[in-house]
Amino acid sequence: MIMTDYLVNGKAGGLISVQDRGFQYGDGLFETMLVENGNALFLSEHLDRLSYGCNVLAFPSIDRKLLEREVNEIVSNNQFGVLKIMLSRGESERGFLIPDKPKITRVVTFSSSLKSHMDVKLQHVNITLCKTRLSQQPLLAGIKHLNQLERVLARSEWKDTTVSEGLMLDNEGHVIEGTMSNVFVVKEGVIKTSDLNYAGVKGIMRDFILKRATEQGYDCQVTNLTLDDVLNADEVFITNSLILLKTVAKLTFLNRTATYVEGPVSPIMYGAIRDEILARHGERS
Numbered sequence: 001m002i003m004t005d006y007l008v009n010g011k012a013g014g015l016i017s018v019q020d021r022g023f024q025y026g027d028g029l030f031e032t033m034l035v036e037n038g039n040a041l042f043l044s045e046h047l048d049r050l051s052y053g054c055n056v057l058a059f060p061s062i063d064r065k066l067l068e069r070e071v072n073e074i075v076s077n078n079q080f081g082v083l084k085i086m087l088s089r090g091e092s093e094r095g096f097l098i099p100d101k102p103k104i105t106r107v108v109t110f111s112s113s114l115k116s117h118m119d120v121k122l123q124h125v126n127i128t129l130c131k132t133r134l135s136q137q138p139l140l141a142g143i144k145h146l147n148q149l150e151r152v153l154a155r156s157e158w159k160d161t162t163v164s165e166g167l168m169l170d171n172e173g174h175v176i177e178g179t180m181s182n183v184f185v186v187k188e189g190v191i192k193t194s195d196l197n198y199a200g201v202k203g204i205m206r207d208f209i210l211k212r213a214t215e216q217g218y219d220c221q222v223t224n225l226t227l228d229d230v231l232n233a234d235e236v237f238i239t240n241s242l243i244l245l246k247t248v249a250k251l252t253f254l255n256r257t258a259t260y261v262e263g264p265v266s267p268i269m270y271g272a273i274r275d276e277i278l279a280r281h282g283e284r285s
Helices: 021-025 043-056 064-074 149-155 204-215 227-231 265-281
Strands: 003-008 028-036 080-088 105-113 124-129 163-169 175-178 182-187 190-194 219-223 235-240 244-253 256-259
Touching: 003 064, 021 080, 028 043, 043 064, 043 080, 043 204, 064 080, 064 105, 149 163, 163 244, 175 182, 175 190, 175 227, 182 204, 182 227, 190 204, 204 219, 204 235, 204 244, 204 265, 227 256, 235 265, 244 265
Parallel strands: 124 163, 124 244, 190 219
Antiparallel strands: 003 105, 028 080, 080 105, 163 175, 182 190, 182 235, 235 244, 244 256
16 A cells, blocks of 8 residues: 545544544444445445444444445545545543534545555465454444444464465354454355354355355255364355455465365356456446
């Protein structure tokens, strides 16, 4: 990334108060998405999830047209990079009590890149198992809120640059997700991913894969994944809105190592994501 532009409540170079509840308590939401040729990919789906998160946290409904205008304002044509939208409950007096009429703080940032991420072919990555566990909180499960300390601590567990992601379990030992991605396993042609009703983030790419794979005739199961499910899988792949999809080559933890070959499902699903992007936004110039 070479440059970051931002808008605060629609103003370039705006400031955020130290009394803002997003800063004070992590009382807010965020969405992050890839920008290709000036297009924020899957923007509609991200705004849908943001809207759902506002409902969960009792925020006022989002103004979709306003956010779309600000996205278009900050992202120029033919630019590549990462767009982030953040909402907080705004300023309030001391204490946790929610103000009766919150004035939402709205931040849109764009970090530009010199090249497209779409030029990258399906990549193979190594992952590890994190010691940090995800707590179960069904009220917050699925949404992207601003309090991400569990993932911050988990990501600090490894420095090895050959390891791209860390697998996270909940307190009952279920495999939930990566520190920044959703996890899929494939066994004998059946695609499985974690039940996220109690912990984790319901990713945009996760939803896309489940829908598209089902349409293509795959047996897709949302279930309580175990570590054995991952260790014994034929394929493992991870997804999020920035990496899109990467296939796992190796999982290491303690004194154990599991290795995987690129199976048939990962490249098919990666191709489906790319095809969807091209269908929405056309060929890259």
